[in-house]
Amino acid sequence: MTDAAARKGFGRTAPLSISAAAWRLAAAATAVLLCSVGVFPFYWMFVTSIRPSTEIFDFPPRILPSADSVFAPYFSLFAETDLAHWIWNSTAVSIATAFFASLFGAMAAYVLSRFRFPGRESSQVALLLTQMFPAILLALPMFVFLSRLGLLNSLFGLSLAYLAFLIPVAAALLKAFFDAIPVELEEASLIDGASRVGTLFRITLPLSLPGVASTFLFCFIISWDEFLFARMFIRQPDNWTVSLGLASFSGEFVTPWDQVMAAATIITLPAALIFLMLQRYLVRGLTAGGVKG
Amino acid sequence: MRPTVIADKQDRWLPAAMLVPLLVGIAVLVIAPLAWGLRISLTDSKMIGLGFRDGLTFKNYGSVLTDPDTWNAVWVTIVFSGGTVVGSVLLGIAAALVLDREFFGRGLVRVMVILPWAVPHVVAALVWQWMYNPDFGIVNYGLLLLPWVESTPKWLSDPQYALLAIILVNVWKTYPFAVLLLLAGLQTISDDLYEASAIDGAGPMRRFFDITVPGLRRVLAIVVLLLLIWSFGNFVFIFLMTQGGPAGATNALVVHIYFEAFRFFRAGSAFAMGSLLLAMSIILTSIYIMVSRGQEHD
Numbered sequence: 001m002t003d004a005a006a007r008k009g010f011g012r013t014a015p016l017s018i019s020a021a022a023w024r025l026a027a028a029a030t031a032v033l034l035c036s037v038g039v040f041p042f043y044w045m046f047v048t049s050i051r052p053s054t055e056i057f058d059f060p061p062r063i064l065p066s067a068d069s070v071f072a073p074y075f076s077l078f079a080e081t082d083l084a085h086w087i088w089n090s091t092a093v094s095i096a097t098a099f100f101a102s103l104f105g106a107m108a109a110y111v112l113s114r115f116r117f118p119g120r121e122s123s124q125v126a127l128l129l130t131q132m133f134p135a136i137l138l139a140l141p142m143f144v145f146l147s148r149l150g151l152l153n154s155l156f157g158l159s160l161a162y163l164a165f166l167i168p169v170a171a172a173l174l175k176a177f178f179d180a181i182p183v184e185l186e187e188a189s190l191i192d193g194a195s196r197v198g199t200l201f202r203i204t205l206p207l208s209l210p211g212v213a214s215t216f217l218f219c220f221i222i223s224w225d226e227f228l229f230a231r232m233f234i235r236q237p238d239n240w241t242v243s244l245g246l247a248s249f250s251g252e253f254v255t256p257w258d259q260v261m262a263a264a265t266i267i268t269l270p271a272a273l274i275f276l277m278l279q280r281y282l283v284r285g286l287t288a289g290g291v292k293g
Numbered sequence: 294m295r296p297t298v299i300a301d302k303q304d305r306w307l308p309a310a311m312l313v314p315l316l317v318g319i320a321v322l323v324i325a326p327l328a329w330g331l332r333i334s335l336t337d338s339k340m341i342g343l344g345f346r347d348g349l350t351f352k353n354y355g356s357v358l359t360d361p362d363t364w365n366a367v368w369v370t371i372v373f374s375g376g377t378v379v380g381s382v383l384l385g386i387a388a389a390l391v392l393d394r395e396f397f398g399r400g401l402v403r404v405m406v407i408l409p410w411a412v413p414h415v416v417a418a419l420v421w422q423w424m425y426n427p428d429f430g431i432v433n434y435g436l437l438l439l440p441w442v443e444s445t446p447k448w449l450s451d452p453q454y455a456l457l458a459i460i461l462v463n464v465w466k467t468y469p470f471a472v473l474l475l476l477a478g479l480q481t482i483s484d485d486l487y488e489a490s491a492i493d494g495a496g497p498m499r500r501f502f503d504i505t506v507p508g509l510r511r512v513l514a515i516v517v518l519l520l521l522i523w524s525f526g527n528f529v530f531i532f533l534m535t536q537g538g539p540a541g542a543t544n545a546l547v548v549h550i551y552f553e554a555f556r557f558f559r560a561g562s563a564f565a566m567g568s569l570l571l572a573m574s575i576i577l578t579s580i581y582i583m584v585s586r587g588q589e590h591d
Contacts, residue, residue: 135528
């Protein structure tokens with residue numbers, strides 16, 4: 001960010017007047033407030049997870065972590081619940097889904113980016129359109145399809161359903177990346193006698209590797225986060241994903257909040273790390289394609 | 294982007310072949326389900342997934358459209374989405390204005406502001422459920438610290454507060470998106486405009502309404518529409534935090550449809566309500582496409 005941008009509000013061009021100082025103070029206060037609102041639930045999640053279970057229901061609650069913090073929930077979770085199994089299921093589903101979404105999405109994106117053909121414009125509108133429907137509209141009929149195909153309760157069926165909205169998302173994302181690669185590079189390769197496929201693999205894909213990687217990760221966290229499809233299609237605890245496993249804690253007669261928050265912390269970590277890594281691409285990703293909440 | 298001109302022999306069949314997975318995917322996984330859903334909405338199908346008596350009937354539409362529960366669900370959906378948009382946009386503008394200026398630690402503040410967006414939906418639902426706990430929750434504790442607060446609401450189990458509570462969670466989760474988009478929008482507004490206006494003696498408020506707001510109009514339209522569309526389809530928060538209750542206070546269309554199909558086994562009318570939701574989202578999506586395409590051609 002340059003000086004010019006810093007001048008936008010008030011500031012370096014004008015001497016610091018009282019009203020400018022007041023505005024700065026207000027801005028600083030807003031920043032502090034927003035940060036605390038953003039971070040506090042995370043803090044509270046973690047603090048609750050390490051609080052001794054005898055102190056969880058203390059009121060007034062203690063804001064700081066307890067002196068005898070315990071990390072026992074992090075171990076008992078793995079011993080007493082199927083968390084490890086759910087994590088494994090989610091990882092498998094998310095990787096498979098992200099892989100095929102990126103692969104098929106890349107193929108379509110390349111064609112949409114490089115070739116002109118009748119119906120190209122409308123197919124791009126269709127891409128956008130397909131991602132905007134509330135997920136439940138697809139989920140109900142898919143439930144019927146999957147049950148006919150015997151794919152209910154199957155992680156394969158779940159991945160298939162995820163591809164419905166992730167292929168278009170991946171295609172829209174990757175098209176933007178391909179658009180940014182100069183056509184001239186490919187033309188040079190074609191003139192040198194390489195085939196189109198050869199050019200794609202030797203020139204275009206290596207150059208767009210960051211784009212492909214971020215698309216993959218983007219699809220990964222969406223699958224990791226997804227709840228509605230999983231809830232509808234997967235009923236056997238054996239095949240639960242992390243979302244389902246975590247949700248199953250709530251609604252029990254007494255919610256073991258320390259364990260729930262420990263599990264929540266574990267599940268949040270990979271998603272949050274990937275999210276922060278992808279920050280720069282997020283806006284493009286989300287405006288390129290809607291994401292089902 | 295200029296299209297490639299030098300054609301390889303493979304160009305005759307390759308593009309079409311490469312589009313196949315996408316097209317098949319959309320046909321089988323999107324269009325077919327939507328069409329099938331419409332079909333079922335015209336039958337007396339009960340248990341979802343089981344067979345139904347053949348023949349067409351508009352009975353479902355009649356009963357769905359005259360059922361006050363449906364209109365309650367539509368109303369809840371509108372309030373939920375509208376509330377989310379208002380909250381997210383206001384917070385988003387405030388945060389974007391702050392982050393648009395240079396200051397020490399801006400990168401860190403930016404990350405902290407975006408953080409809520411990074412948390413999985415189920416996690417957010419559970420953490421807030423715990424924070425809203427009427428007896429031991431930190432939210433009510435915080436409220437009681439305020440000198441003028443004497444009693445605290447039971448948040449998720451009080452029909453008066455439940456929807457508000459869930460809107461707040463949704464705002465918390467979605468406003469980072471508004472921030473990022475508005476921030477990008479702010480950076481497209483030329484600094485010259487601000488300088489000229491400052492020379493003319495315009496105060497900060499004046500500059501905000503005369504330059505910032507008009508400059509952000511397009512971005513704002515996109516933020517509003519996307520947030521509306523996503524909130525329309527939001528299932529997790531309501532399903533996990535209130536199950537549509539208490540007394541239908543948070544029974545948004547999506548949740549209503551889910552229960553209609555899976556709790557009351559009225560697949561036909563569930564799908565009929567789905568068509569209602571479909572119509573609402575098609576309208577919003579068309580506006581969104583018009584706005585976002587319009588921007589590209591500017």
